[in-house]
Amino acid sequence: MEIVQKAPAKINLSLDALYQHRDGAHEWEMVMTSVDLADYVHISPSSRLSVSTDSGFLPEDPRNLAYQAALVLQRAAGVHQGAKIRLEKHIPVAAGLGGGSSDAAAVLRGLNQLWGLNWPLERLAKIGLAVDSDVPYCVYSRTALVTGKGEIVTPLDRRPDCWVVLAKPRVSVSTQSILRAIDYEQTVPHPDTKKVVAGIKQGDLPLMISGMANSLQPVTAAKHPEILALQQRLVRFGADHAQMSGSGPTVFGVCRKRSRAHRVYNSMKGFCREVYLVRPLQ
Ligand code: ATP
Structure with a gap:
C-alpha cells in the first residue's frame, strides 16, 4: 500500500x-x-x-x-x-x-x-x-x-480569486541568514494585515492588494538586487501587484485576469529561467 x-x-x-x-x-x-x-x-x-x-x-x-x-x-x-x-x-x-x-x-x-x-x-x-x-x-x-x-x-475559508506568476531568481536564500539580519530598529515595510484578511473574506482583490507587503523583502533584496528588478518587471508587464514570498528570493505577481496573467508569464520567461503560472488552491 x-x-x-x-x-x-x-x-x-x-x-x-x-x-x-x-x-x-x-x-x-x-x-x-x-x-x-x-x-x-x-x-x-x-x-x-x-x-x-x-x-x-x-x-x-x-x-x-x-x-x-x-x-x-x-x-x-x-x-x-x-x-x-x-x-x-x-x-x-x-x-x-x-x-x-x-x-x-x-x-x-x-x-x-x-x-x-x-x-x-x-x-x-x-x-x-x-x-x-x-x-x-x-x-x-x-x-x-x-x-x-x-x-x-x-x-480564512476563502481563497483569493486571482492568478499568480512566480519568478524564481537563480540564487538560493538561507532563511536563517535572513532572519539573523532582521533589524527591528530599522524601518521595514509593514503590511496592513487587516486589509489583506478583509480583502480575501470579501472577495475584494484591490482591498487585499492595498494591504500586501513583506517585512523581509528589504533584508533579502539588499543581498540580492535582482529581486527588485523582477518585482519591477512583473508590474511593468501588467501584474496588479508584485512582492517577494517568505524570506525569498521568489517574487510573485498577482493578476486578477487570466489573460493578463498569461501575458505576464510569457513576458517573464524571457528574463527568468524559472517562471510558473499558478492559482491559489481551493
Ligand atoms: P521557507 O519559505 O519556509 O523559508 P524555503 O522555500 O525558503 O522555505 P525550503 O525549500 O523549504 O526553503 O528549504 C530550506 C532549506 O531546508 C534548504 O537549505 C534545504 O537544503 C533544506 N531542506 C531540508 N529538507 C528539505 C526538503 N524536503 N525540501 C526542501 N528543502 C529541504
Missing part, C-alpha cells in the same frame, strides 16, 4: 515581522495561501525509517525536514514502526515557497494515516512547529492568517 500526499508550495500574501522572542524565535503576522505547484510525498510501510529524494542534492537523513517530521511524530505518538518516504520534488528549494515545510507537513498527514493514528490536523500542526515555523500552516495548506511563532493558524 502506498500513500501519496500532495505537498503544495505556499506564498506569503503578507509577512509582518513584529519582534523577536527571548528564545530567538520571531513573532509573525502572515497571510499565506497555497498554490498548485506541488511536491508529492510517497509513503509506504517499512520497519525502519528512510527518506529518499529525486533532487540529487537534498539530504536523505535527519537534516531533511521530511525525516525530522517523521521522527517527531514517531516520538510523540510512541510508534515503533518506520516508513519508506520518497520525495518527488517540483517546488524549487530554498526559494521562499516553503517546499521543505510542506514536505514535512505531508509526511505528518501521511504517517498519521499509515500508522492509523487518526490525530486531528490541529494536533499534527502543533507538533509540526518543532520542525519549522511554516509546518503548522502547511498541515492545512489552506489560505490562512498565521500568527505567534507560526503555530496559530486561522483558516
Whole structure:
C-alpha cells in the first residue's frame, strides 16, 4: 500500500515581522495561501525509517525536514514502526515557497494515516512547529492568517480569486541568514494585515492588494538586487501587484485576469529561467 500526499508550495500574501522572542524565535503576522505547484510525498510501510529524494542534492537523513517530521511524530505518538518516504520534488528549494515545510507537513498527514493514528490536523500542526515555523500552516495548506511563532493558524475559508506568476531568481536564500539580519530598529515595510484578511473574506482583490507587503523583502533584496528588478518587471508587464514570498528570493505577481496573467508569464520567461503560472488552491 502506498500513500501519496500532495505537498503544495505556499506564498506569503503578507509577512509582518513584529519582534523577536527571548528564545530567538520571531513573532509573525502572515497571510499565506497555497498554490498548485506541488511536491508529492510517497509513503509506504517499512520497519525502519528512510527518506529518499529525486533532487540529487537534498539530504536523505535527519537534516531533511521530511525525516525530522517523521521522527517527531514517531516520538510523540510512541510508534515503533518506520516508513519508506520518497520525495518527488517540483517546488524549487530554498526559494521562499516553503517546499521543505510542506514536505514535512505531508509526511505528518501521511504517517498519521499509515500508522492509523487518526490525530486531528490541529494536533499534527502543533507538533509540526518543532520542525519549522511554516509546518503548522502547511498541515492545512489552506489560505490562512498565521500568527505567534507560526503555530496559530486561522483558516480564512476563502481563497483569493486571482492568478499568480512566480519568478524564481537563480540564487538560493538561507532563511536563517535572513532572519539573523532582521533589524527591528530599522524601518521595514509593514503590511496592513487587516486589509489583506478583509480583502480575501470579501472577495475584494484591490482591498487585499492595498494591504500586501513583506517585512523581509528589504533584508533579502539588499543581498540580492535582482529581486527588485523582477518585482519591477512583473508590474511593468501588467501584474496588479508584485512582492517577494517568505524570506525569498521568489517574487510573485498577482493578476486578477487570466489573460493578463498569461501575458505576464510569457513576458517573464524571457528574463527568468524559472517562471510558473499558478492559482491559489481551493
Ligand atoms: P521557507 O519559505 O519556509 O523559508 P524555503 O522555500 O525558503 O522555505 P525550503 O525549500 O523549504 O526553503 O528549504 C530550506 C532549506 O531546508 C534548504 O537549505 C534545504 O537544503 C533544506 N531542506 C531540508 N529538507 C528539505 C526538503 N524536503 N525540501 C526542501 N528543502 C529541504
